[in-house]
Amino acid sequence: MNVKTNNVKTSFLEFEQPIAELEAKIEELRYVQDDSALDISEEIERLQQKNKTLTKDIYAKLTAWQISQVARHPQRPYTLDYIRGIFTDFEELHGDRAFSDDPAIVGGIARFDGQSVMVIGHQKGRDVKERQYRNFGMPRPEGYRKALRLYRLAEKFGMPIITLIDTPGAYPGIGAEERGQSEAIARNLYVMAELRVPIIGVIIGEGGSGGALALGVVDHLMMLQYSTYSVISPEGCASILWKSADKASEAAETLGITATRLKAFGLVDRIVPEPMGGAHRAPEDMMQSLRRALADELSHLQVKSIDNLLATRYDRLMSYGKFKESPVK
């Protein structure tokens, strides 16, 4: 069946097919009701209730692999959507001043609740043309160097930084290697560790490895409920360790890429709840809940002195890792 026929034009993921069918049925009934004398509103009401329960049930037990599909949903809000929805007076700043402007990362000055901030994020494209233009949200070195330039700019003018993370990973291309993809990422990690302004990071979709981390060395890290953060994509991991990309769902499970697991590990500070069925089903609600979370955390960070902030950031970075200490033979 064509799942795109209902009026909100939601596209459904494979595991959402029962929801898609029910919604199509509701839509059909609505259509019938419009030009018939029969009152079937009660029936519609009943089905809507059923749909709600069904969605709730399905989303209550998503597997890691299903969550990573929600995180990559083609209708999921992207960085520029959040910038429009949460910030005002955004002025995009372009270019790394050395090679070019990378459309896979956007950034600029903006106001959050009237306060000056720097906002930087990965940007994916909505249609075929834009996807290509944004390189599927996979930055090249100049993207990271633009981000670096904006970090420095924010530091210079004492503006808190908010990063929005959503990338499959840094672009694996010939030019990217020639221009020092590794160095570009490494430099951002180094500089972010000692940047003298508060930094909040939000994973809004895919947190793909080093390409995500170059925007992810922060004082406070949030994840949207159905976003993912991983050292390698489930497909990549499966094809290396299982020698088959079909095992992606097993890889997703064992890699521990979901917000709940990462929060339990202490690698993520806050999970921002998403609307029922994912951020794309009710983008306005998503914006409101992220705005509240940001306001909250920003105020916490801003009462700290910069030296205290940096010491806490450093201790936090040094605390990453799980190992044992055993006497050496």
Next chain:
Amino acid sequence: MSWLQKLLPPKINRPVGNSRKTVPEGLWSKCPSCEAVLYRTDLEGNAEVCPKCSYHNRISARSRLDLLLDAEGRLEIGAEVQPIDPLKFKDSKRYVDRLKATQSEMEETDSLIVMQGSIKSVGVVAAAFEFKFMGGSMGSVVGERFARGVQAAIDNRAPFICVSASGGARMQEGLFSLMQMAKTSAALTQLSKAGLPYVSVLTDPTMGGVSASFAMLGDVIIAEPQALIGFAGPRVIEQTVRETLPDGFQRSEFLLEHGAIDMIVDRREMRDKLATILTAFMRTPLSPV
């Protein structure tokens, strides 16, 4: 292995005494590059560099440190830090089993070895990757030993050297591995603040998360000849861009040409070169010849 050893259960079957030096498989060895047939002993005496064509064979972390450091006054740092399995990771094999097997095979507990010592009497802290230990992959232990090494350098006001040979982050420790990129890079900010030099030596191969963190952050970055160095692996790139990669792509010479590294140094001259560089930065008198 004798018939008796074969019968013994694996726990007892551990080789005793100092058996770190592996027994050469044969008297002869063929160079993978020029195919010259070489005496194993000649190769070993030549830092595992082919005397005919200068091809650099991969070497173990301990041999590396042996080549670089003075024989006296060495102290291993962070050996007590050992891996665990926070994710209960399992692919075709459980991570804990993989670790155990590798540990007993390699007689190392993880893929980074850090030592305090000296190079021609210049005090240093040097770290070296063991590529044969799960591809030199970086997990929590690598990050912690690196950080402790950097701290020891700061405490002793000594330069820090890291010789990389790694496929990147260790998948089996998930996001903990990714965070080691941030941790190691952050540790280097403190070394910098202390005014101490950091020399990064890149050997074959230095890829992924290791390349995209401390390996590319050296005050001076040196590579061995012909080493594969890059962010993404050549196969991944080929599949993405669907074209054949140019000759010498991601090799040391390519990186030098593109301005990514300072110099390429032959392994047999590395110790001398490091001494020259470090004494210059530390502004100490030149070491006696």
